[in-house]
Amino acid sequence: MASSVKFARAYRALGRPKLQTKSSFCFRAEQFSAEVGPAIAELIASQTGRFDEVLVDRKEIDASTFEISGGWSNFEFTYKLSSAGEADVYQNLKQLLIECKTIVRGGLPIEVYLIDEDICSQDDEILDPRLGNLRALCQLITCLADLAHYHDEKLRGEEYRLIFVEDDGAKGAKTITLQPCVDLDLLKYSVSSNLLESLLESNFDKNPHLVKERSIFRASLVEFSKDSTDARERFRFVVLNWKDFLRLYNNNLDTYLSGFSFHKAKQEVGSAELSIADQLSKLISDISGKVLSIPISLVVLIAIAKAGNVFESTVLVLGITLTSFIMAETIAAQKLQYNRICHSRVLLFSAHEKKIDIYPDDLKEYLRSAIRGLTKNEKMLGRSLWALRCLAWLPAIAAVSLHSFIYMDELIASWRNIMAAVIVLFGKLACF
Structure with a gap:
């Protein structure tokens, strides 16, 4: 199983060589280093890609079976990351948002390594709060999906729409659609999903009034974002004004x-x-x-x-x-x-x-x-x-x-x- 954490350790041990393309890098050592061997072993164990070309003392060897001996004086190789989505290693945060299709459904890989930012999700989120904000946004999308009446996934595979309905006895039903979309601008904002987690369907046994509270949340969401016409913009509007929305919901609940x-x-x-x-x-x-x-x-x-x-x-x-x-x-x-x-x-x-x-x-x-x-x-x-x-x-x-x-x-x-x-x-x- 591919491990981006092992790749991060190996890549750092090799001195973080620059990427030649968005998914490959070359490493070259002009003299023997005892740290290279363990790093190569870690890189192989990570199963995040393959060695495309390996030269030991300027002699090409089989990239699929090579072993590093302790007597080399010149060593270089090219490593290509897997393009099949097996490894959660990305050039940067922008590439992560583009290529990781599960984000719009609230799914973020447990292990993620960003090469340019040199951030591993396991222990380096504090170095870049945007990764923490991304995880919070994914949790928000997951909670919104639980609260939505319907999920619309018919248009294209990468699109995910959440449909909320407010039933107004006097004026009929009002419907809005949220289409989760995450970009770099949204990652500047921190949102808390604590309230939404308390409204999840799994909490019915703990809160007998949950049905009414969920209905008030949906009605508040319809009221708050009814002026937006585009589903993507509506989602952005809710995230950018999350505190104002929570204030509206709490006021409606208090009322x-x-x-x-x-x-x-x-x-x-x-x-x-x-x-x-x-x-x-x-x-x-x-x-x-x-x-x-x-x-x-x-x-x-x-x-x-x-x-x-x-x-x-x-x-x-x-x-x-x-x-x-x-x-x-x-x-x-x-x-x-x-x-x-x-x-x-x-x-x-x-x-x-x-x-x-x-x-x-x-x-x-x-x-x-x-x-x-x-x-x-x-x-x-x-x-x-x-x-x-x-x-x-x-x-x-x-x-x-x-x-x-x-x-x-x-x-x-x-x-x-x-x-x-x-x-x-x-x-x-x-x-x-």
């Missing part, structure tokens, strides 16, 4: 996530509003049945007026007073329940009120309207409970007043008798 969050917040506000309103409605329903006892108690005043004696009237007054007491305490209990409902409303809406500044205008208005409406209901119900508690004592006060008015003489006489009895009692107690 989607925020929209989802705001929709959820709106549902929470609506549910909270409905729950509080339902609790207030139940409280009003419970009170309504009990409030009817107030006018019924007032009807008893007629019975007091028609009572045959003071005893009957007194019993009726005590009954109405007891009823008023029970009604007042019941309303007081309802007031406690009302306070708990108000506290629950504050708890349910406090979290949304803290984030109201980041909410969209429609959600802000919806939240404020819900709070205003519930607050108004609470105030009205609070005043009603206070008034009903006062009204609960109205039958008792009216009954006592009517009873006192009708039987005033008997009550005064009774009061005098009671006071006289008390005085006598205290007198007897004083004698002891």
